[in-house]
Amino acid sequence: MAEFDSVIRSRCVVTPEGSGPRAVGIRDGRIEAVAGYDTAMPARTVTDLGDTALLPGGVDVGTGVHRPGEDLAESYRAVGRAALRGGVTSVVASAAPARPAVDRVGALGAHRRAAAGTAVSVSFLGGVGADSGSLDLTDLLTAGVAALQCSLSDGGEPDLSALDDSALRKTMAELAAVDAVLLVHAEDSGELCSPPVGTGRPPRAERRGLERVLAAARMAGARTHVHPFTAAECAALLAAAGAVGVELTAQTCPHYLCLPAESLVRTSPAHACRPPLRSDANRAALWSALLDPAGPAVTTVGSGHLPAHGLYTLEWSLSALWTAARRRRLGLEDVVRWTAQGPADLLGLSDKGRIGVGADADLVAFDSARPVAVPAGDPSPYAGRELAGAVGPVWIAGHRVRPE
Incomplete structure (x- = not known):
């Protein structure tokens, strides 16, 4: 198998078919493979999110x-x-x-x-x-x-x-x-x-x-x-x-x-x-x-x-x-x-909004159990509230970015 640019593993990858432990192989900005969590998938970079979910x-x-x-x-x-x-x-x-x-x-x-x-x-x-x-x-x-x-x-x-x-x-x-x-x-x-x-x-x-x-x-x-x-x-x-x-x-x-x-x-x-x-x-x-x-x-x-x-x-x-x-x-x-x-x-944005072969590798790590405190001075309607679920690393076209 040719080497992927990157592979992301999670015990909770959410796909149109449901959620479960999977590995996502990315090449040239797109998802090229979605396989079992433990599948051998050679890649230049590998990220294992563990129990943190991977969402589109x-x-x-x-x-x-x-x-x-x-x-x-x-x-x-x-x-x-x-x-x-x-x-x-x-x-x-x-x-x-x-x-x-x-x-x-x-x-x-x-x-x-x-x-x-x-x-x-x-x-x-x-x-x-x-x-x-x-x-x-x-x-x-x-x-x-x-x-x-x-x-x-x-x-x-x-x-x-x-x-x-x-x-x-x-x-x-x-x-x-x-x-x-x-x-x-x-x-x-x-x-x-x-x-x-x-x-x-x-x-x-x-x-x-x-x-x-x-x-x-x-x-x-x-x-x-x-x-x-x-x-x-x-x-x-x-x-x-x-x-x-x-x-x-x-x-x-x-x-x-x-x-x-x-x-x-x-x-x-x-x-x-x-x-x-x-x-x-x-x-x-x-x-x-x-x-x-x-x-x-x-x-x-x-x-x-x-x-x-x-x-x-x-x-x-x-x-x-x-x-x-x-x-x-x-x-x-x-x-x-x-x-x-x-x-x-x-x-009709067929390349967006899903984790599946052929889709753009626009992905989000989401720690669903982690509490998030919205600052009291935040300009949003949620100011001062405690919410559940923290956004972690984000991938745009397969490139990892960190929210500022």
Whole structure:
């Protein structure tokens, strides 16, 4: 057998087939073999993680990048550093809020140049606003955006305007023709109160928005992914989409699964969430929707990282999600399905989000038993909390990097 560039062994390697003791052989940045833990595999470097788990790197969909007042390239570098600390090896950058918003090919080029020095893999969402034309969408898809993104209210403000029903249907029809995915911030602008914070963003805004999305998708047939999804009372509406032939799924975030509104102090950054954190009863019901044995419509979990609104969640999302999942006696396989494999499958990123032959060697060591204390002064909603699970070494295209 030819020598591998590197081999990583762990007694808990999480693959699409399950978790167990395995050895992963890497050559030229890709996974070339997945074998038994004790299999002889000559390599230039060998790493034995022991009981520390080996996961595929996370794929974070809709990551906010732009930080107000900061150079765009530095914003990408900051996101890359936070991603590595959080076990994310691929970010799919949100089209907005961003300066410039990624709603034209020229703006996409500016973001690609700015992202060139990012420590992790970067893909992009293309933004659809009220003034977007058919040629703009075609150009963005041809230029290689992973999916398109829109909002029914202020999800992209101040850099991307909301769509009305006519524009939403038109966008969906164009995307259905090329089998592209549309991500929708589904809060309905007509149901938001003034000011649109806290109780000014009631669950009925999500319900009304979902009704609009479902009606448009039934007419156009587009693959649609709602993000973020928070109002568990709307889960039945999501689940019913499949019965009428609509491919409608959703993404939620760890803070909606972990932090009920009743637990927040007045100064918590989590008050900036759009939609807001909801009650403890809603949190429990959201978990039920995520774990629906009939086939959940909530299929992915993303960080919801959005510096433009003061939300810095990327670094702690994996540990926060694992903390809550472990309490429910769930396994790392579940977490990987929501944060890595599911997002990669949604966007057709076939080389990402899994440990298997032919996939990119983007890997994360994760000590699931190790407690992690979030500093009290951290800008995240998890400040001062103790979480479970520490991210260790990370490999990007087979090269070992240490989170800063």
